[in-house]
Amino acid sequence: MKYKHLLFDADNTLLDFSKGEIDTFEELGRIYNFEVNEKIMKEYHIINKKCWKDYEEGRLSQDVLRVLRFENFIKHFNLNIDSIEMEKDFTRILSTQTHVIKDTHLILDTLSKKGYQIQMITNGLAEAQYGRLKATNTEKYFLNVYVSGEMGCQKPDIEYFDKVLEDIKADNKSCLVIGDRLESDIKGAMNSNIDSVWLNLHNADLPKEYKPTYVISDLISLLDIL
Numbered sequence: 334m335k336y337k338h339l340l341f342d343a344d345n346t347l348l349d350f351s352k353g354e355i356d357t358f359e360e361l362g363r364i365y366n367f368e369v370n371e372k373i374m375k376e377y378h379i380i381n382k383k384c385w386k387d388y389e390e391g392r393l394s395q396d397v398l399r400v401l402r403f404e405n406f407i408k409h410f411n412l413n414i415d416s417i418e419m420e421k422d423f424t425r426i427l428s429t430q431t432h433v434i435k436d437t438h439l440i441l442d443t444l445s446k447k448g449y450q451i452q453m454i455t456n457g458l459a460e461a462q463y464g465r466l467k468a469t470n471t472e473k474y475f476l477n478v479y480v481s482g483e484m485g486c487q488k489p490d491i492e493y494f495d496k497v498l499e500d501i502k503a504d505n506k507s508c509l510v511i512g513d514r515l516e517s518d519i520k521g522a523m524n525s526n527i528d529s530v531w532l533n534l535h536n537a538d539l540p541k542e543y544k545p546t547y548v549i550s551d552l553i554s555l556l557d558i559l
């Protein structure tokens with residue numbers, strides 16, 4: 334067995350964040366009385382993406398990010414909503430979402446039966462991640478869940494991966510990072526000299542600066558590697 338420890342990202346790798354986010358927004362629309370449409374979601378994604386980029390590059394704390402994206406969203410659409418309340422509702426509703434990426438359960442079940450040590454490495458919000466692990470019944474597969482907000486550092490920083498590897502008492506050669514995001518998962522693995530699998534579900538181009546060890550287009554293809 335070349336790898337012993339599998340470090341899985343959560344959002345859009347195992348848990349279907351995109352579907353959960355849409356359902357969450359539809360519920361927010363009902364609570365706060367605004368229409369959820371393509372234009373609204375597109376704008377929110379631009380705002381949200383910028384906040385996460387600032388967080389991953391160390392310019393924002395996660396606490397600020399959480400509320401700031403809603404503050405900017407509310408301002409943009411000139412809505413009369415309290416951003417702190419909206420963030421609370423967003424996280425609460427998101428925590429109950431049960432959408433998973435195709436074959437998530439099959440993959441986690443198969444790999445754990447094969448004897449791999451499965452860990453979760455996620456930059457998501459602790460409440461939303463723990464809630465969805467429970468709601469999707471995938472909690473049982475993870476020996477540890479490393480949520481960046483609780484660790485004070487995040488992917489792609491070397492410090493984050495150092496802490497994880499130290500905690501599981503592993504060297505980088507025995508680990509494999511599996512994730513959908515080049516900027517956090519693959520870059521983080523590269524920074525820490527860990528092999529990686531890029532889950533490219535939507536057939537995106539791979540910019541030259543990123544060098545995942547493997548590229549797959551669906552989760553089931555992990556079984557060709559492991």
Ligand SMILES: [Mg+2]
Pocket residue numbers: 342343344345346512513514
């Ligand atoms: Mg992800």
